[in-house]
Amino acid sequence: MDYSTPPFEVSFKGLLFDMDGTIIDSTAAVVKHWHTVGNEIGVDPEVILQTSHGRRSIDMLKVLSPEKANWEYVRHMEGLLPKLHGADAVEIPGARALLDTLIAASARWAIVTSGTVPLVTGWLDVLKLPHPENLVTAESVANGKPDPACYDLGREKLGLSPDDSSEILVLEDSPAGIRSGKAAGCKVLGLVTSHTAEQVLAAEPDWIVRDLQSVKMVRSDKDGSVTLQISDALAASAPVSNGN
Template identity: 35%
Template sequence: MAIPAPAVPRTLTCRAVLFDMDGTLVDSTPVVEQVWSEFAARYGLDSAEILRTSHGVQAIDTVRRFAPPGADVEVLAAELGAMERVRTEGIVPLPGAAELLSILPGDAVALVTSADRALADIRMDAAGLAMPATVVTADLITHGKPHPEGYLRAAELLGVEPAEALVFEDAPAGIAAGLAAGIRTVAVGPNTGPLPNGVLHINDYSSVSATMETDAAGSRTISFLL
C-alpha cells in the first residue's frame, strides 16, 4: 500500500485578513438549508436549485432570482430575514476559528459577509465568536458577492492595498469576489467548487497557525502557515 506523502506546509504573508462568515468562520449550513427549504416550499420554488446557487450570495439577490413573477422582492427578502434571525440551533464555529481570531491583531481583521448586520451579530454570537471591529455587511454595500465591492471596502477601512490582504472564503461567489478585488484568497471547507489556479484550500483552521512580526519601520506583517 502506498503511503501518501505528508502535505507541504504553505506560508502566506499579509498585512490584513478578511474573513467571510457563513461556511468560513461559522458553520450555519443546517440552519441555512432549513430556512431556504421552508421558504421555497412556501412559495413553490425549486429548493434544490436555490441551495445549489445561494451560498455566499446576498439573500435578496437569490430572492430576486427565484421569486414568483410579480412578487414584491423586498417583502419576501424581509420575510426570509425574519426566519433566519430566529434560527440559531446547531450554529457552531469552524474548528480552530476561535483560536485563530483570538491571536490576530484586531486592527488587521475584517468580516465581509453577505448577511446584514443583525444576522451577522446573531450568528457570530451563536457560534461564540467575537465580532471583529471592522465589519462590512450586506446593508453597507451596493453590490453583493461575486462583486468585489465588499472586500475592497474592507481593505480600505483597514488601510491596506488589496495586494497586502488575504481573504478566507468558502463559496464560489465569495472566492470570485476576493479574486476580483485583487486579493489572494484561501478556500475553506467542502463547498468551494472547482478552484481557480493559485487558490489554496484548507478544510478548517485546526492546522492553521499565524505569527506577527514588526519591522524597524513599525510595519507589521502576519504570516500564516497553512
C-alpha cells in the same frame, strides 16, 4: 486529493473573512431556513439551495420572487435564522483560535459576508464568537459576490489602499466568494467546507485547505502586519506566491 504540503509562511497587512463556511457552518440551519422561505414564496427550496451559497438573499429573490426582493423582508427573514435554528450551526475548526490570536495581536481583520447585519450578528452572538470592528454585509454594497465591491470595501475599512490589495488575504469557501476576492486583487485561501475540492480549485484561489486548523498566526509586526503558517494545503495549491 492530497492535502500534504509542508508548512509554509506568508505575510499580510490584513485579513478579510467570509462568514458562512469560513467562520461558521450553518448549512443545516440554512437548508431548514430555505425550505421554510421557499414554501412561503412558492419556489422549490431545492432550486434555491443549488445556487444560494455565497450569494446574497436579495440577489436570489430578485430572480426567484421579485416582490420579496427588498431589504425589510430580507433582514427580517435572515434575522430569524439564528433565532430559530441556532442549535444547527457550528464553528469551522480552527476559526475561533485564529480570530483570538489576531485580536490579541491587534491585527487588521474584518468579516465580509453576503449575509445581512441581523444574520451575522445573530450567529456571532449564538456561538459567542468575537464581533469584528469592521464588518461588510449584504447591505453594504450594490452588487454582491462574485463582484469585488465587498472586498474592495473591506480593504478600505482596514485603512489600506488599492496598492495593498495583493498583501491582503481573503478567506473563503464558495466559488463566488473566491472569485470576488481574486477580482479585488487579493490573495485568496479557499476552504473545502461547503464545496468539493474540484469546485474550489476551479475558482482559482492561491491556496486550498480543508479548514482553518491549517492556518496559524506565527508573528505580528508593529505595523499591524501578520505572518501566517499554512499547513496541509492541497498539493495542487502549493506555495506559489508570498503575501509580500
